[in-house]
Amino acid sequence: MGKTIKLISGDGEMFEVEEAVAFQSNIIKSLADEDNADDCIPLPRVDSQILSKVLEFCRKHANSPSVHTKFAAIPSELCPKHDGSAAGASSSESSSAHSETCRACYDAVMKLVQWDLEFVKVDLDLIHHLLKAANYLDIEDLMFMAVEGAANAIRGNNPEEIRKLFDLENDFTPEEEKEILKEYSWLDDPFEP
Amino acid sequence: MLLPLFSINTPKPQPFPLGDRPINPPLFLPPQIMRDADRGSTAVGLCLLPSELLHEIFFRLALPELLRVRSVSKALASLVSAHDFRRLYDLRSDRGGGWLFIYKKRPPRDSVLRGFNDRFGRWFKIPVVSAAVAPGEDLYFLAASGGVFLFASNSRRELVAVNIATRSVRRIPPSPMGPRGTASWRRSGLKLVADPSGVDHFRFLFAEMVHNRSVLFEYRSETDSWRAVEAEPEPTGAGSTGIGSRRDVCLNVVQLGLESVVLSCGGGGEEGPAVVLAHRPRFPAGFQGGPPVGFNTSDRFHVYGDGNVAVVRSSVSETAGGGGTTRTRVVTGVELLGLSEDGTEWELTSSAPAAIVEALRWRPYTAMMGCLVEREGVVRMALMSNCRGCWDLAWLSYHRAQGKWACVPVPDCGTTGLNMAGIALSSTFSRSLWSSLSAA
Numbered sequence: 001m002g003k004t005i006k007l008i009s010g011d012g013e014m015f016e017v018e019e020a021v022a023f024q025s026n027i028i029k030s031l032a033d034e035d036n037a038d039d040c041i042p043l044p045r046v047d048s049q050i051l052s053k054v055l056e057f058c059r060k061h062a063n064s065p066s067v068h069t070k071f072a073a074i075p076s077e078l079c080p081k082h083d084g085s086a087a088g089a090s091s092s093e094s095s096s097a098h099s100e101t102c103r104a105c106y107d108a109v110m111k112l113v114q115w116d117l118e119f120v121k122v123d124l125d126l127i128h129h130l131l132k133a134a135n136y137l138d139i140e141d142l143m144f145m146a147v148e149g150a151a152n153a154i155r156g157n158n159p160e161e162i163r164k165l166f167d168l169e170n171d172f173t174p175e176e177e178k179e180i181l182k183e184y185s186w187l188d189d190p191f192e193p
Numbered sequence: 194m195l196l197p198l199f200s201i202n203t204p205k206p207q208p209f210p211l212g213d214r215p216i217n218p219p220l221f222l223p224p225q226i227m228r229d230a231d232r233g234s235t236a237v238g239l240c241l242l243p244s245e246l247l248h249e250i251f252f253r254l255a256l257p258e259l260l261r262v263r264s265v266s267k268a269l270a271s272l273v274s275a276h277d278f279r280r281l282y283d284l285r286s287d288r289g290g291g292w293l294f295i296y297k298k299r300p301p302r303d304s305v306l307r308g309f310n311d312r313f314g315r316w317f318k319i320p321v322v323s324a325a326v327a328p329g330e331d332l333y334f335l336a337a338s339g340g341v342f343l344f345a346s347n348s349r350r351e352l353v354a355v356n357i358a359t360r361s362v363r364r365i366p367p368s369p370m371g372p373r374g375t376a377s378w379r380r381s382g383l384k385l386v387a388d389p390s391g392v393d394h395f396r397f398l399f400a401e402m403v404h405n406r407s408v409l410f411e412y413r414s415e416t417d418s419w420r421a422v423e424a425e426p427e428p429t430g431a432g433s434t435g436i437g438s439r440r441d442v443c444l445n446v447v448q449l450g451l452e453s454v455v456l457s458c459g460g461g462g463e464e465g466p467a468v469v470l471a472h473r474p475r476f477p478a479g480f481q482g483g484p485p486v487g488f489n490t491s492d493r494f495h496v497y498g499d500g501n502v503a504v505v506r507s508s509v510s511e512t513a514g515g516g517g518t519t520r521t522r523v524v525t526g527v528e529l530l531g532l533s534e535d536g537t538e539w540e541l542t543s544s545a546p547a548a549i550v551e552a553l554r555w556r557p558y559t560a561m562m563g564c565l566v567e568r569e570g571v572v573r574m575a576l577m578s579n580c581r582g583c584w585d586l587a588w589l590s591y592h593r594a595q596g597k598w599a600c601v602p603v604p605d606c607g608t609t610g611l612n613m614a615g616i617a618l619s620s621t622f623s624r625s626l627w628s629s630l631s632a633a
Contacts (some may be wrong), residue, residue: 131246147246151253159264168266180264 005032006040007055013048014040017055024058025137045136050129057119057142064112116141120149124165127153248278252285291568291620293575293588293603294319294342296334298612306334306342307606308622311588316606321355333375334615337622339387341395344615345378352378352397354414359393368410368419370401382444382456382497387621400424400444400456407446407471409456424456424471427536443500443532446471453539455532457500472536480504480530480539492522496574498565500532502539503574510557521557521580526550529572529591542572543591545598552600556585566618570594577616583609 005022007015022041023029031041043051120127127149134142154162163170172180251259251273259282263270272278291310298304306319321342331347340358345351350372352365367373383399397412407424446454453476458469496503507522527545532538558578565574572591577584588601 128242131242135246147249148253150250154250154254154262155258157261159261162262162265166265166269168269170265171267172264177264180270 007051008040008042009046009048009051010044011047013051015048015051015055017059018062020062021055021058024061024141025139027136027138043137046133050133053126053130054133054137054139054142057116057145058139060112060115060119061141064108116145117148117152120145120152122149124150124153244272247272248281251278252282291566291573291618292337292622293586294334294337294617294619295577295586295606295613296332296344296615297606298614304332304614309603309606310622311601315604319357321357332614333378334617335378336383336385336397337617337619338385338395339389339619339621340393341385341387343385343397345373345375347375350374352412354395354397356393361393363414365397365412366417366419368399368412369421370403370410382446384442384444386442389621398442398444398458400446402447402454407454407456409444409458409469422458422469424469427470427472440500440532445497445502453502455497455500455536457532457536470536472532474532474537474539476530476539477541480528494561494563496563496565496576498574499567499572501542501565501567501572502530503563503565503572504528504530505561505563505576507561519559519581521559522561523555523557524550524553527553527589542593543596543598545589545591549589549598549600553587556580556587558585562616564616564618566620568620573618573620575616575618577613579613584611584613 003019004016005019005028007017007022007028009015019032022032028041028043046054120130127146130142131146131150133139134146153165157165159170162168170177251262254262259273263273293309294306295309296304296306306321307316308319309316319342330349332344332353333347334342334344335352336343340356342355342357344353344355346353349364351367354363354365355361356363370377378399381399381401383397386396386398388394388396394414396414399410401408401410409422409424410419411422412419440457441459443455443457446456453474455472455474456469457472459467492508493504493506496505504527505524506526506528508525510521510523511518527550529542529545530539531542533540553576556578558580561576561578563574563576565572567573570593572593574589576587576589578587579585586603586606588603590599590601591597592599
């Protein structure tokens with residue numbers, strides 16, 4: 001185990017994790033850089049249940065290329081990928097180019113994305129806490145996935161279902177509701193060839 | 194093959210929008226938000242998030258889903274209807290591929306305009322043929338921009354502009370060229386430009402040879418009138434290249450063997466374009482002018498648009514079936530050329546890589562038509578091919594800065610047995626959908 005960092009959650013629980021894991025958070029990273037004698041970083045705004053979920057995410061991402069910051073250019077659907085021809089593309093600066101052309105790298109990144117998607121397939125309440133934690137701790141990848149998870153939860157649901165998800169009241173009058181739905185009913189048109 | 198990464202509850206999975214970055218710099222939540230959550234209330238705290246975070250979530254939704262959010266509650270409706278949100282949302286969606294529209298006719302009276310956007314991954318029916326347009330009127334779809342859809346009416350030999358945002362139909366008076374039928378319109382280089390400020394106004398331009406001179410015709414909806422500007426030949430010599438950079442609109446006029454004539458216009462204001470130039474760019478060797486529609490007798494055809502030309506090469510193949518063999522063609526190459534800085538040549542921009550051509554190769558065709566647009570450094574072209582009554586659509590794009598080609602998969606929209614009466618690309622359609630949204 002490499003150098004570790006101790007994190008204290010809002011409800012007083014201690015988590016000891018490797019630097020590479022903890023430093024996924026830019027906030028933790030900058031707090032650790034300041035000369036902190038006990039290597040103990042308090043995080044009063046994150047409770048232990050959420051922090052452990054966050055650390056699970058960070059552990060998975062610790063030694064992978066960031067999916068969302070380096071893999072910015074999706075190769076086109078039909079761009080040829082050179083299987084395993086990673087020769088010469090070993091430096092980290094060319095890691096994005098490497099991901100695009102090396103099959104093994106590409107597969108690893110895709111697998112990570114799949115894992116991320118499963119990770120955020122949780123109820124909206126947990127997503128809400130993950131979003132706040134990712135925002136507070138400045139963890140880009142987690143922020144990205146939590147937002148995507150929230151959007152996923154909304155997609156494919158009609159307004160009534162979305163209301164249930166957000167625990168909201170329908171404060172439109174029936175006339176107002178009908179007006180709104182009528183304007184854009186063409187977008188909902190079921191497709192008939 | 195890049196697999197769709199999401200399985201979501203809509204008819205087709207969307208491509209994963211990688212590259213979208215979360216908001217930066219991070220916000221620190223005001224203490225009262227934390228207190229609400231700490232209270233452990235049963236209400237889902239998602240709505241208590243700062244609006245910037247909620248925006249991030251809503252940016253991820255396709256337009257139909259977003260509009261559904263609008264009917265959830267007044268609070269969400271006002272968030273989604275806010276001008277700032279709409280502006281940011283449009284900026285994000287414009288990074289997508291834009292829209293592809295096709296107009297299908299099922300004689301004698303049935304017709305429908307369909308739109309496809311790769312971000313949403315499915316076809317939508319666009320309600321343009323309303324009661325204001327005479328049922329059974331023989332229309333041909335020419336162009337789309339913002340919320341305006343332009344048709345040529347063959348029965349009445351005039352142009353009809355339908356605005357889907359304001360639900361208005363405008364019949365355009367004849368140009369100085371007089372009433373024209375569809376065939377003439379299909380030949381000309383033309384461009385529809387909706388007013389970007391979102392008001393129900395537009396300009397329509399087309400170029401034509403009149404008595405051996407190139408003329409640009411411009412219609413403005415604000416004044417409901419036409420003006421004709423004769424093109425000046427491209428000035429040669431020192432000091433002329435300054436004009437070349439002001440090519441707001443480029444229209445091809447005609448191809449004459451090795452040369453083609455292209456009009457460019459730029460600058461100008463209320464009274465019309467300031468400068469209209471006629472260029473006679475030469476094709477490089479091996480690229481002589483081809484017809485604008487690829488029938489089974491031509492081994493290459495040209496698709497013009499916005500100062501570019503895509504050359505689609507093909508070769509003959511015999512296709513068996515239907516009690517005999519049909520002489521068909523298959524695409525063997527696509528090359529993109531652009532107008533040179535000084536307007537004297539078509540310069541090769543890029544050749545489509547083998548993988549792209551491979552995607553087009555398996556579709557034998559007897560006739561092909563296409564359209565091409567360029568916007569913000571991305572060239573997009575749609576190629577529609579027909580083989581024995583079956584229509585095939587291919588959507589290619591070329592990103593200048595990255596030097597990359599892409600082929601957008603287009604799902605079938607049920608075109609067998611129908612007449613295809615026009616195809617167009619537009620990247621500004623989404624903006625028009627907001628204008629009829631009133632603040633909640």
